[in-house]
Amino acid sequence: MRILKLQKKDFFPFLEVISKKAELWAPVAKQGGPPAETLPDPHWASLAKREKFSFERIQDFSKIAMNTTRTIIPPKKIMVPASFNMFHFDEKEYREDLSHVTNRILFGVHPCDIHGLLILDKLFSQAYSDPYYLEARKKTIILGLSCWPDEFCFCKSTHTDIIEEGYDLFFTNLESHFLVWIGSSRGDDLIRLAPDYFDERLTEKDIKTYINWQEERDNAFQTEINFTRLPDLMELKYKAPFWEEAGAACLACGSCSMVCPTCNCYNVVDKQFLGNRPGQRLRYWDSCTLTEYSEVAGGENFRGHKSQRLRLWYTHKLRAYVSKYGKPSCVGCGRCLVTCPVQIHAKSVADALEGHPVDAFWKKFAEEVSK
Amino acid sequence: MNGQHKCLADSNPFTPEPARIIRSYHLTADVKFFQVRFIDVERALSFQYKAGQFAMVSILGAGEAPFCLSSTPSRPGLLEFCIRKMGTVTNALFRLPENALIGLRGPYGNGFPVEEMTGKDILIIMGGMGVAPLRSVLLYCLDNRDWFGRVVLLYGAKRPAEMIFREEFFSLKTRTDLECHLTVDADDTGQWPERTGVVTTLFPSLKKVDPENTYALVCGPPVMYKFVIKELIKLNIPKNQILMTLERRMKCGIGKCGHCAIDYIYTCLDGPVFTYWDVLHMKELI
Numbered sequence: 088m089r090i091l092k093l094q095k096k097d098f099f100p101f102l103e104v105i106s107k108k109a110e111l112w113a114p115v116a117k118q119g120g121p122p123a124e125t126l127p128d129p130h131w132a133s134l135a136k137r138e139k140f141s142f143e144r145i146q147d148f149s150k151i152a153m154n155t156t157r158t159i160i161p162p163k164k165i166m167v168p169a170s171f172n173m174f175h176f177d178e179k180e181y182r183e184d185l186s187h188v189t190n191r192i193l194f195g196v197h198p199c200d201i202h203g204l205l206i207l208d209k210l211f212s213q214a215y216s217d218p219y220y221l222e223a224r225k226k227t228i229i230l231g232l233s234c235w236p237d238e239f240c241f242c243k244s245t246h247t248d249i250i251e252e253g254y255d256l257f258f259t260n261l262e263s264h265f266l267v268w269i270g271s272s273r274g275d276d277l278i279r280l281a282p283d284y285f286d287e288r289l290t291e292k293d294i295k296t297y298i299n300w301q302e303e304r305d306n307a308f309q310t311e312i313n314f315t316r317l318p319d320l321m322e323l324k325y326k327a328p329f330w331e332e333a334g335a336a337c338l339a340c341g342s343c344s345m346v347c348p349t350c351n352c353y354n355v356v357d358k359q360f361l362g363n364r365p366g367q368r369l370r371y372w373d374s375c376t377l378t379e380y381s382e383v384a385g386g387e388n389f390r391g392h393k394s395q396r397l398r399l400w401y402t403h404k405l406r407a408y409v410s411k412y413g414k415p416s417c418v419g420c421g422r423c424l425v426t427c428p429v430q431i432h433a434k435s436v437a438d439a440l441e442g443h444p445v446d447a448f449w450k451k452f453a454e455e456v457s458k
Numbered sequence: 459m460n461g462q463h464k465c466l467a468d469s470n471p472f473t474p475e476p477a478r479i480i481r482s483y484h485l486t487a488d489v490k491f492f493q494v495r496f497i498d499v500e501r502a503l504s505f506q507y508k509a510g511q512f513a514m515v516s517i518l519g520a521g522e523a524p525f526c527l528s529s530t531p532s533r534p535g536l537l538e539f540c541i542r543k544m545g546t547v548t549n550a551l552f553r554l555p556e557n558a559l560i561g562l563r564g565p566y567g568n569g570f571p572v573e574e575m576t577g578k579d580i581l582i583i584m585g586g587m588g589v590a591p592l593r594s595v596l597l598y599c600l601d602n603r604d605w606f607g608r609v610v611l612l613y614g615a616k617r618p619a620e621m622i623f624r625e626e627f628f629s630l631k632t633r634t635d636l637e638c639h640l641t642v643d644a645d646d647t648g649q650w651p652e653r654t655g656v657v658t659t660l661f662p663s664l665k666k667v668d669p670e671n672t673y674a675l676v677c678g679p680p681v682m683y684k685f686v687i688k689e690l691i692k693l694n695i696p697k698n699q700i701l702m703t704l705e706r707r708m709k710c711g712i713g714k715c716g717h718c719a720i721d722y723i724y725t726c727l728d729g730p731v732f733t734y735w736d737v738l739h740m741k742e743l744i
Binding site: 173174176178179180181183210211213214215216217218325351352353354355356357359366368373375380381382383384385387389390395399402403406407408410411 | 470471472473474476516518519520521522523542544545547548559561680705706707709710712713714715716717719721722727741742
């Protein structure tokens with residue numbers, strides 16, 4: 088693999104050159120959310136104080152947030168938008184609609200999120216290929232960016248803290264410069280658009296700086312989950328009472344699925360319009376935690392209770408994918424930890440499975456109720 | 459249908475292909491029979507499927523839903539569905555006149571392991587709408603009668619008027635190469651010539667079963683499985699020779715939308731036909 092050096096001052100000029108090729112998208116800081124002082128819970132107050140980030144279309148490079156943690160929504164929103172049209176239809180035929188797919192450069196994708204895309208690649212190409220996802224994936228250039236863990240990141244536990252494939256270029260953000268990994272032929276083409284910005288000669292000092300950075304980052308993780316035991320524990324604790332407790336507190340809001348980089352479920356509805364306008368077959372994100380998820384015509388619901396649906400969510404993440412591909416479909420991004428309103432997330436569920444004490448809202452809620 | 463594909467895949471697997479309702483009529487008050495054919499003559503013949511597989515049916519403007527094929531692959535060209543009026547899609551489908559255009563894609567799912575079943579005795583047990591997928595395998599067995607040993611059919615409906623394909627089954631009773639036992643839960647007509655009681659009441663009248671050599675195929679309402687399986691286990695039929703076909707919510711049929719996920723499998727790819735061993739092995743199947 089080729090690794091090049093890019094000076095910080097040359098970064099925007101490089102973006103300038105490549106952004107002529109396709110729409111540039113990157114994380115930007117977002118405003119809004121409730122003021123921290125209005126939130127009674129210290130967990131939520133501290134989260135509300137933090138800056139939030141979102142992948143947006145970039146017109147002004149200075150808006151790009153370089154030192155972000157996770158974005159609110161993972162980059163899956165570029166590959167499969169939250170809602171899009173699959174087909175136009177009239178009385179004669181269904182016509183494929185790929186109009187939401189455009190050439191894009193997606194900058195600032197962290198290793199965990201690239202791993203998330205690799206998992207989606209498998210899900211959307213196994214047995215049958217999903218042309219909507221694959222077409223968007225093909226047309227999106229991925230420029231990865233290194234990151235620094237906060238207290239919610241646990242990608243080291245899922246072995247997704249480093250990335251070796253699935254990107255075109257990867258930028259390791261060191262103090263004075265970037266180290267740029269070239270991950271694909273297309274990535275190499277981007278470098279060739281502005282070869283003068285890149286230096287192939289890495290000094291011993293550059294290498295040392297990188298190794299030191301890596302070691303320091305390695306030691307910066309504060310959250311750890313032992314995933315190797317979880318598939319077994321999902322089986323053994325299938326009837327454990329904590330599922331009922333979590334189910335009682337779960338709001339069935341589906342937020343965990345919306346923010347999860349590997350949640351791929353969707354629903355489909357047909358929409359008709361008055362007049363000559365063709366109808367649309369819309370595909371939009373769905374979540375297995377929502378009530379109607381497993382309901383069939385006639386009203387039979389195979390997972391009527393929230394605890395059953397939560398267990399399905401975690402079966403899928405912690406066990407199902409392991410059976411098929413040998414690793415969990417959790418990439419340790421920490422989004423469920425910062426998103427779930429009642430703190431049902433990978434960490435608290437893993438703790439409960441392990442039999443560790445759990446200091447999460449749903450546990451406290453269960454204790455309150457049992458009093 | 460759409461000649462120009464701009465995507466990576468050779469064709470878009472989600473595209474419904476145009477088909478026509480050739481014939482449709484009521485089987486019971488809320489169940490209708492549909493004969494459907496692809497408009498493209500070549501496609502009508504190239505559509506190869508296995509008994510127990512299903513197709514995604516699109517009704518213009520109403521949406522798309524999965525339906526099992528009730529016809530047998532041994533009679534290609536014409537596809538048959540047996541559908542109960544239940545939700546948005548079926549309500550719209552029931553309103554369609556004959557010759558109306560619908561969309562079809564498939565076939566999907568694993569289907570029954572007919573190769574494995576060859577040479578074996580076939581015991582088919584169905585309740586209510588369970589006839590929809592099992593009629594396919596029944597007709598397949600009858601069309602290739604020499605390939606199978608005994609063929610036994612047990613069918614239970616709620617009432618005589620709700621017995622789907624009633625005439626078809628009564629005419630089968632006259633055949634000597636098939637044992638056909640029918641029952642209704644309750645006879646409100648006073649003229650029902652066959653047995654009354656739930657489907658399990660038919661078991662005592664079965665001639666001795668050779669369990670190792672028998673495949674039992676079960677489909678019916680969720681409540682039925684527990685009781686029927688108990689009887690089959692009593693007969694010593696091996697757990698992996700008890701086959702059942704299941705229903706789940708599906709939006710894609712090809713393992714993408716996630717709705718039919720059970721444990722670590724997808725009903726649409728790994729099912730809808732499962733063995734009783736699968737049921738014991740994986741949670742939440744029935």
